[in-house]
Amino acid sequence: MLAEKCKHSALTRFLSLSHLCCPTPAVTEPSAGSDVANLKTTAKKTADGKHYIVNGEKKWITNGVFADFFTTAVRTGEEGMGGVSLLVIERSKGVKTTQMKCSGVWPSGTTYVEFDDVMVPVGNLIGKENQGFKYIMSAAHNTKWAGKGFMLGSSTVRRVFG
Numbered sequence: 723m724l725a726e727k728c729k730h731s732a733l734t735r736f737l738s739l740s741h742l743c744c745p746t747p748a749v750t751e752p753s754a755g756s757d758v759a760n761l762k763t764t765a766k767k768t769a770d771g772k773h774y775i776v777n778g779e780k781k782w783i784t785n786g787v788f789a790d791f792f793t794t795a796v797r798t799g800e801e802g803m804g805g806v807s808l809l810v811i812e813r814s815k816g817v818k819t820t821q822m823k824c825s826g827v828w829p830s831g832t833t834y835v836e837f838d839d840v841m842v843p844v845g846n847l848i849g850k851e852n853q854g855f856k857y858i859m860s861a862a863h864n865t866k867w868a869g870k871g872f873m874l875g876s877s878t879v880r881r882v883f884g
Contacts, residue, residue, distance in 0.1 A: 747808070748780040748794040748835055749858060758795060758858050759803040763837060765796035767844070774798070774847075776811060776840040786833030787821040789813065794837075795854055803855035808848035816840035 754760045763778025776796060786792065792811045799805030811817065818836040821828075849857055 747858060747861070748783045748786065748792045748811075750780060750782045752779055752781045758806060758855055760801075761795055761797055761806065763794070763796050765798050765807065765809055765842065768841075772844060774809060774842045774844060776809065776816075776837045776842055778837050780833075780835040780837075782822070783833045783835055785831045786835050787819050787831040789819075792817075792835065793848065795858060798854075799852040805852055806854040806858070807851050808854040808857055809842050810846040810848060811837065811840060811842050812846075814840065 749758055749761070750756050751761050751763060753762055761778075763776065763780065765774035765776045767774055774796070776794070778796070780786075780792075780794065783792070790813045792813075794809050794811045796807055796809055797805050798807040813819075816838045817840055818838070820834045820836075822832045822834055824830070824832045848854070
């Protein structure tokens with residue numbers, strides 16, 4: 723869970739609308755696409771164990787160009803799904819965002835994000851280390867069902883052609 727100090731700080735800034743959180747997790751990468759189990763962005767703990775040093779790239783991140791915080795999938799352990807974690811990364815030194823030129827969806831702020839030796843407090847870990855794959859898949863599953871329910875509800879209520 724987020725450390726009390728971080729949670730209070732991030733929550734205060736978010737609720738005051740002075741900072742924006744990227745609504746979609748930064749998962750997709752240039753080399754792995756949406757293959758969460760094979761992502762390459764790394765988060766290595768510092769010698770004192772108080773921070774992660776994050777390095778890597780994310781691509782196709784919706785609204786990333788506007789965000790002050792990113793919920794980011796990173797590799798904290800071994801290869802495969804068992805080594806993935808989720809970190810809240812604040813826009814800071816070492817975080818670079820570039821808006822991608824996407825035909826038809828330019829207002830969505832689709833972004834290429836680079837992390838270069840970004841220091842992230844260990845308190846910004848979401849859940850447990852190396853359990854991020856489960857969290858991401860659970861969220862994706864629930865989103866798909868919510869979308870299907872919305873489409874089904876819309877199609878049964880809406881009158882088409884008269």
